[in-house]
Amino acid sequence: xxxxxxxxxxxxxxxxxxxxxxxxxxxxxxxxxxxxxxxxxxxxxxxxxxxxxxxxxxxxxxxxxxxxxxxxxxxxxxxxxxxxxxxxxxxxxxxxxxxxxxxxxxxxxxxxxxxxxxxxxxxxxxxxxxxxxxxxxxxxxxxxxxxxxxxxxxxxxxxxxxxxxxxxxxxxxxxxxxxxxxxxxxxxxxxxxxxxxxxxxxxxxxxxxxxxxxxxxxxxxxxxxxxxxxxxxxxxxxxxxxxxxxxxxxxxxxxxxxxxxxxxxxxxxxxxxxxxxxxxxxxxxxxxxxxxxxxxxxxxxxxxxxxxxxxxxxxxxxxxxxxxxxxxxxxxxxxxxxxxxxxxxxxxxxxxxxxxxxxxxxxxxxxxxxxxxxxxxxxxxxxxxxxxxxxxxxxxxxxxxxxxxxxxxxxxxxxxxxxxxxxxxxxxxxxxxxxxxxxxxxxxxxxxxxxxxxxxxxxxxxxxxxxxxxxxxxxxxxxxxxxxxxxxx
Amino acid sequence: xxxxxxxxxxxxxxxxxxxxxxxxxxxxxxxxxxxxxxxxxxxxxxxxxxxxxxxxxxxxxxxxxxxxxxxxxxxxxxxxxxxxxxxxxxxxxxxxxxxxxxxxxxxxxxxxxxxxxxxxxxxxxxxxxxxxxxxxxxxxxxxxxxxxxxxxxxxxxxxxxxxxxxxxxxxxxxxxxxxxxxxxxxxxxxxxxxxxxxxxxxxxxxxxxxxxxxxxxxxxxxxxxxxxxxxxxxxxxxxxxxxxxxxxxxxxxxxxxxxxxxxxxxxxxxxxxxxxxxxxxxxxxxxxxxxxxxxxxxxxxxxxxxxxxxxxxxxxxxxxxxxxxxxxxxxxxxxxxxxxxxxxxxxxxxxx
Numbered sequence: 001x002x003x004x005x006x007x008x009x010x011x012x013x014x015x016x017x018x019x020x021x022x023x024x025x026x027x028x029x030x031x032x033x034x035x036x037x038x039x040x041x042x043x044x045x046x047x048x049x050x051x052x053x054x055x056x057x058x059x060x061x062x063x064x065x066x067x068x069x070x071x072x073x074x075x076x077x078x079x080x081x082x083x084x085x086x087x088x089x090x091x092x093x094x095x096x097x098x099x100x101x102x103x104x105x106x107x108x109x110x111x112x113x114x115x116x117x118x119x120x121x122x123x124x125x126x127x128x129x130x131x132x133x134x135x136x137x138x139x140x141x142x143x144x145x146x147x148x149x150x151x152x153x154x155x156x157x158x159x160x161x162x163x164x165x166x167x168x169x170x171x172x173x174x175x176x177x178x179x180x181x182x183x184x185x186x187x188x189x190x191x192x193x194x195x196x197x198x199x200x201x202x203x204x205x206x207x208x209x210x211x212x213x214x215x216x217x218x219x220x221x222x223x224x225x226x227x228x229x230x231x232x233x234x235x236x237x238x239x240x241x242x243x244x245x246x247x248x249x250x251x252x253x254x255x256x257x258x259x260x261x262x263x264x265x266x267x268x269x270x271x272x273x274x275x276x277x278x279x280x281x282x283x284x285x286x287x288x289x290x291x292x293x294x295x296x297x298x299x300x301x302x303x304x305x306x307x308x309x310x311x312x313x314x315x316x317x318x319x320x321x322x323x324x325x326x327x328x329x330x331x332x333x334x335x336x337x338x339x340x341x342x343x344x345x346x347x348x349x350x351x352x353x354x355x356x357x358x359x360x361x362x363x364x365x366x367x368x369x370x371x372x373x374x375x376x377x378x379x380x381x382x383x384x385x386x387x388x389x390x391x392x393x394x395x396x397x398x399x400x401x402x403x404x405x406x407x408x409x410x411x412x413x414x415x416x417x418x419x420x421x422x423x424x425x426x427x428x429x430x431x432x433x434x435x436x437x438x439x440x441x442x443x444x445x446x447x448x449x450x451x452x453x454x455x456x457x458x459x460x461x462x463x464x465x466x467x468x469x470x471x472x473x474x475x476x477x478x479x480x481x482x483x484x485x486x487x488x489x
Numbered sequence: 490x491x492x493x494x495x496x497x498x499x500x501x502x503x504x505x506x507x508x509x510x511x512x513x514x515x516x517x518x519x520x521x522x523x524x525x526x527x528x529x530x531x532x533x534x535x536x537x538x539x540x541x542x543x544x545x546x547x548x549x550x551x552x553x554x555x556x557x558x559x560x561x562x563x564x565x566x567x568x569x570x571x572x573x574x575x576x577x578x579x580x581x582x583x584x585x586x587x588x589x590x591x592x593x594x595x596x597x598x599x600x601x602x603x604x605x606x607x608x609x610x611x612x613x614x615x616x617x618x619x620x621x622x623x624x625x626x627x628x629x630x631x632x633x634x635x636x637x638x639x640x641x642x643x644x645x646x647x648x649x650x651x652x653x654x655x656x657x658x659x660x661x662x663x664x665x666x667x668x669x670x671x672x673x674x675x676x677x678x679x680x681x682x683x684x685x686x687x688x689x690x691x692x693x694x695x696x697x698x699x700x701x702x703x704x705x706x707x708x709x710x711x712x713x714x715x716x717x718x719x720x721x722x723x724x725x726x727x728x729x730x731x732x733x734x735x736x737x738x739x740x741x742x743x744x745x746x747x748x749x750x751x752x753x754x755x756x757x758x759x760x761x762x763x764x765x766x767x768x769x770x771x772x773x774x775x776x777x778x779x780x781x782x783x784x785x786x787x788x789x790x791x792x793x794x795x796x797x798x799x800x801x802x803x804x805x806x807x808x809x810x811x812x813x814x815x816x817x818x819x820x821x822x823x824x825x826x827x828x829x830x831x832x833x834x835x836x837x838x839x840x841x
Contacts, residue, residue: 308601312749421600421609424756425616428763431634432620436627449630450496480494480626 047121069110085118130233188476228439230262300411333416509680524665536677546828547688557692621770649742
């Protein structure tokens with residue numbers, strides 16, 4: 001930086017390409033020898049009231065001693081400004097970083113140093129219940145967009161000096177701030193180093209959502225439709241995962257927090273499981289696993305049975321299904337595909353259109369398309385019922401919706417072409433894929449394959465808290481995880 | 490990364506148990522039909538005893554050196570290992586072909602006679618290549634799910650046949666001739682191919698104990714015995730006139746009006762064949778020290794497919810490739826003769 005205020009401001013203006021929101025408030029410091037100063041802010045990022053109260057008023061009211069620009073700068077820093085957050089810096093890159101983060105920059109003529117003063121005051125969504133992870137008996141708080149608020153939500157729940165937030169910056173152009181969050185004594189240093197290394201290697205230009213990082217955080221050679229990167233919008237969920245040795249990545253501007261490593265069985269766990277009585281939690285868990293199986297396999301198996309193995313239906317059901325199918329012009333495979341496709345369109349439309357119109361879509365979908373298509377004889381009621389059941393089941397484990405949808409479509413096609421034989425072989429492919437997948441070296445199917453009896457207490461059933469709290473299983477202690485890191489070393 | 494780490498031997502044993510069950514699931518006319526139940530049980534006992542003996546050389550190598558047989562051979566005779574590897578590759582091609590042909594026979598005779606058998610074989614091989622590329626560990630992990638499914642399938646098939654049981658005292662007599670005994674014992678010794686798979690893959694396992702082999706073989710023998718029991722007492726003389734008695738067992742299984750339980754049997758047999766073929770391809774890759782190599786596994790799968798086409802074009806080839814006597818002799822050479830030779834040769838070399 002230069003010691004000339006004008007020169008510094010011109011440089012910054014040029015760097016911001018004279019952007020409309022780049023504002024400079026010129027002022028004169030009242031001393032024996034008045035000195036020019038300026039407060040640089042980005043409009044909308046700072047609270048003007050706080051600027052006036054904690055910067056401008058104290059500066060204008062203070063009686064400065066007669067001294068050099070550097071002496072006045074030190075006096076301002078040490079005894080004039082009333083803000084709690086003041087950082088000294090001397091590069092333009094830092095000036096850009098601070099100003100775009102909502103700091104006010106105080107520049108004084110005659111010195112090559114500047115002060116960044118914390119006066120953030122941008123508007124943001126308040127802490128509210130996350131719509132994607134609704135619970136009955138848990139906390140109603142969910143993450144929001146600003147990083148600092150999300151950090152507070154975690155810190156409030158883990159009042160432990162072990163909790164560490166580590167800053168990283170990703171995005172060549174967006175310069176988005178990330179926070180690696182972990183419990184120092186619980187986390188595996190190898191896993192932590194691996195995450196740091198993968199984030200540093202990311203070549204993203206702009207990081208606008210946490211989902212951008214998924215590809216960089218997935219293990220190499222683990223290509224799968226299932227994700228080895230967990231996402232949560234709930235601070236209580238994240239805190240629970242941190243206690244198990246996992247690492248959370250908070251991305252500025254995104255309420256979705258990344259959790260690593262992420263396992264398949266975690267998709268079936270929810271905060272409510274731990275609040276409900278163990279027997280009911282176990283019932284819900286088993287229900288979720290069954291729902292997943294139904295959502296994936298039911299339409300495909302139905303198609304295969306109806307087309308190639310009708311003898312597998314019990315006689316009564318066979319008569320009803322045959323009656324229903326014989327009245328429609330399309331083959332059962334095509335019928336199942338069309339209904340699933342139309343359902344996906346309606347679901348996507350329902351998600352994107354304004355909420356008041358959502359009901360209209362539901363009515364059109366349920367009554368007009370569903371009811372009318374059956375009564376007109378375009379589709380059979382049995383196929384519609386099967387697809388609808390599978391669709392409802394897929395919402396039980398909402399986080400698995402993308403793979404469920406792709407697998408459902410695939411199984412309908414495979415069942416329609418190859419019958420049950422094809423479905424069994426396709427399942428082999430899916431199972432092999434899932435069993436070979438790892439999330440930061442931890443087998444994705446841990447607890448099931450590799451099978452771990454110890455972790456079974458929180459897989460299909462949820463043991464009572466007396467047993468669960470006796471020993472927390474750290475994620476790096478899952479079978480075959482340490483072997484992977486030992487092998488690498 | 491996954492292909493390099495060692496996995497628990499229990500899991501390999503589970504995969505081998507499921508693989509050896511394919512022998513009983515795909516049996517055509519080999520199942521004992523003329524001998525009494527007790528006589529056939531004795532055949533199972535002797536057959537599995539032979540299988541157990543086949544495991545001894547590779548178990549000794551594993552216990553003493555913690556190496557698989559190919560790695561052991563490489564250590565002892567680096568210059569000759571190429572011939573040993575080539576022989577084992579041929580053996581695993583034969584194994585894969587043996588089960589693929591038996592499965593495709595059952596498929597065309599019992600499941601769908603109009604299906605294109607070449608397409609069936611090609612798809613099955615493609616899936617096995619994918620599995621082989623992921624390595625033995627992934628296949629062994631997958632076998633946990635296959636085991637869970639097979640367990641349900643077997644329980645359903647057996648319990649669905651309980652109402653058909655007609656136990657006759659005459660079936661418990663100890664009758665049968667020597668020819669039948671040799672024939673059935675040879676059939677029940679076919680699971681010995683798992684000993685060769687074990688000898689190649691044992692280098693990649695940890696926490697190995699010899700008793701795991703014994704337990705695996707006991708469970709295998711019990712499964713075979715159960716199939717035999719239900720075939721004799723639930724199907725009776727009907728089974729004698731038919732091929733694929735075990736499959737018929739699934740056809741006759743029912744719970745009141747609920748039938749169609751053969752879908753469980755067909756799925757189990759497909760899964761066990763898939764395991765055998767993919768483990769064979771993994772072994773081929775291991776023999777060539779190319780774990781998880783897609784092109785390598787693909788080339789051998791193509792070779793298996795070409796042999797498959799030849800088998801359906803020339804009856805002699807098919808007869809040779811599905812002959813259980815030839816298969817057992819080949820297994821004996823790979824599981825016993827060569828490893829024992831290496832153990833003796835290795836000791837002499839060490840003494841020198």
